[in-house]
Amino acid sequence: MSGTDQLSAVFSALADPTRRVILAGLAEGDATVTELTARLPISMPAVSRHLKVLEGATLISRTRSGKWRASHLEAAPLREAADWIERYREFWDTSLTRLDAHLAAVQAAERAGVTTEHDLGRPAHSTTDLEEP
Amino acid sequence: MSGTDQLSAVFSALADPTRRVILAGLAEGDATVTELTARLPISMPAVSRHLKVLEGATLISRTRSGKWRASHLEAAPLREAADWIERYREFWDTSLTRLDAHLAAVQAAERAGVTTEHDLGRPAHSTTDLEEP
DNA sequence: CATACATTTAACGCACTCGTTAAATGAATG
DNA sequence: CATTCATTTAACGAGTGCGTTAAATGTATG
Numbered sequence: 392m393s394g395t396d397q398l399s400a401v402f403s404a405l406a407d408p409t410r411r412v413i414l415a416g417l418a419e420g421d422a423t424v425t426e427l428t429a430r431l432p433i434s435m436p437a438v439s440r441h442l443k444v445l446e447g448a449t450l451i452s453r454t455r456s457g458k459w460r461a462s463h464l465e466a467a468p469l470r471e472a473a474d475w476i477e478r479y480r481e482f483w484d485t486s487l488t489r490l491d492a493h494l495a496a497v498q499a500a501e502r503a504g505v506t507t508e509h510d511l512g513r514p515a516h517s518t519t520d521l522e523e524p
Numbered sequence: 525m526s527g528t529d530q531l532s533a534v535f536s537a538l539a540d541p542t543r544r545v546i547l548a549g550l551a552e553g554d555a556t557v558t559e560l561t562a563r564l565p566i567s568m569p570a571v572s573r574h575l576k577v578l579e580g581a582t583l584i585s586r587t588r589s590g591k592w593r594a595s596h597l598e599a600a601p602l603r604e605a606a607d608w609i610e611r612y613r614e615f616w617d618t619s620l621t622r623l624d625a626h627l628a629a630v631q632a633a634e635r636a637g638v639t640t641e642h643d644l645g646r647p648a649h650s651t652t653d654l655e656e657p
Numbered sequence: 658c659a660t661a662c663a664t665t666t667a668a669c670g671c672a673c674t675c676g677t678t679a680a681a682t683g684a685a686t687g
Numbered sequence: 688c689a690t691t692c693a694t695t696t697a698a699c700g701a702g703t704g705c706g707t708t709a710a711a712t713g714t715a716t717g
Contacts, residue, residue: 399539406536407705408529411608418612424664437706439665444704458663458714466615473613475544476606479551482599540675557694570676572695577674591684591693659717666711674703681696687689 397448398475401468404448409433410441417451417464424460530581531608534601537581542566543574550584550597557593 395403404410413427424442428435442462445451450469451462528536537543546560557575561568575595578584583602584595 396541398544399541402535403539403704405608406532406539408532409705411531414612418615425662433705434707435663436665436708440705443665455714460664464612464615466612469609469612470616473606473609475538476602476609479547479597479599479602480606482551482597483603542675558692566675567677568693569678569695573675576695588683593694660715661717662713662715664711664713667709669707671706672704674701676701677699679697681694683694684692686691 397468398471400448401450401472404444404450405472407441407444410445413438413441413445413462414450414464417462421461421463423462427462530601531604533581534583534605537577537583538605540574540577543578546571546574546578546595547583547597550595554594554596556595560595 409431412431416422416427416430424435424439427442428438431438442451442453445462446453448468449465452465453460453462538547542564545564549555549560549563557568557572560575561571564571575584575586578595579586581601582598585598586593586595
C-alpha cells in the first residue's frame with residue numbers, strides 16, 4: 392500500500408472488523424499485543440500486523456516500556472475521515488423526497504455547470520479530471 | 525468480498541480515492557458511466573466496476589433509463605460509518621493532555637475491569653472475545 | 658550468561674483488488 | 688433487422704490483504 396494518501400489509509404484500516412475491535416479496545420486504555428491477542432480469535436502475529444497497519448495510518452502509536460510495547464489510540468486521523476463523511480450529511484439527514492433529491496441534484500448540476508440526467512444524450516466530455524476538495 | 529458486513533463494505537469502498545471522487549461527482553447529480561469516465565483518468569470498465577463496488581456497499585443505486593444507466597448517490601450507509609467514527613470524537617475533540625489521556629484510560633479500564641499499562645506484567649487472559657458495540 | 662518471555666519477521670497459501678484490452682450484452686434507431 | 692451506442696463481462700497480470708506456523712529478535716531475570 393505504498394504511496395497511499397492518509398485518508399485512504401485510514402478508511403482502509405477501518406475496513407477490517409478486527410482492527411475496529413482493536414481500536415475499541417484501545418479506547419478503554421493502552422494495551423500490549425499479548426493482551427489484545429487474548430481477546431481476539433486470531434494469532435499474535437496476526438494481531439501484530441494489524442497493529443502495524445493501524446500504526447501506518449497513524450491511528451495508534453506504540454511505546455516500548457521495558458519488555459513490553461504498549462499501543463495507544465491516536466484518534467486524530469479519524470477527524471479527517473469524519474470531516475469527509477460529514478460533507479454528505481445533507482444527503483441522508485434531510486427528509487428528502489425523491490422529487491426534492493431530484494431538484495437538489497439539478498440545482499447542484501446547474502450551479503457547477505455539470506451535465507445531468509436531463510441531457511444524458513450529450514455527455515459532458517470535460518477534460519478536467521475530478522478532484523477531491 | 526462475500527460475507528462482509530455492511531460497515532466494512534462501506535469503509536472499504538471509501539478507501540479508494542477514485543471511488544471517493546465518484547461519490548463527490550454524484551453528489552452534484554446523477555450521472556452515467558460514460559459521463560463519470562470522461563472526468564476520470566481510467567477506462568470505462570474500471571469505472572463500471574467501481575460503481576459495482578459502490579452499489580455493493582449500497583452507496584449508490586442505479587436505474588436503467590432507456591439506453592443509459594444513471595448512478596444515484598445513496599448516502600444512508602455513510603450515516604452508519606459516521607456514527608461509528610463519532611464514538612471516538614472525545615479522543616480528538618477535547619484538548620487532552622497526555623496526563624488527561626492517561627487518567628481517562630485508567631478510568632475507562634477500571635470501569636470496564638480491563639488490564640491497563642499499569643499491570644502489563646500480568647496480562648488479562650480473559651476468555652471473552654471483544655465485540656463491536 | 659543462559660533461559661524465558663514479549664514481540665516481530667519470514668515464508669507460505671489463498672483470495673481479492675485494480676488496472677488493462679477484447680469480446681459480449683442491452684437497447685435505441687435508421 | 689442491421690447498425691450503433693452504452694455498458695458490462697471475460698481474461699489477464701501485478702500487487703495487496705489476511706490468516707497460518709516456524710524462526711528470529713529484544714529485553715529482562717535467575
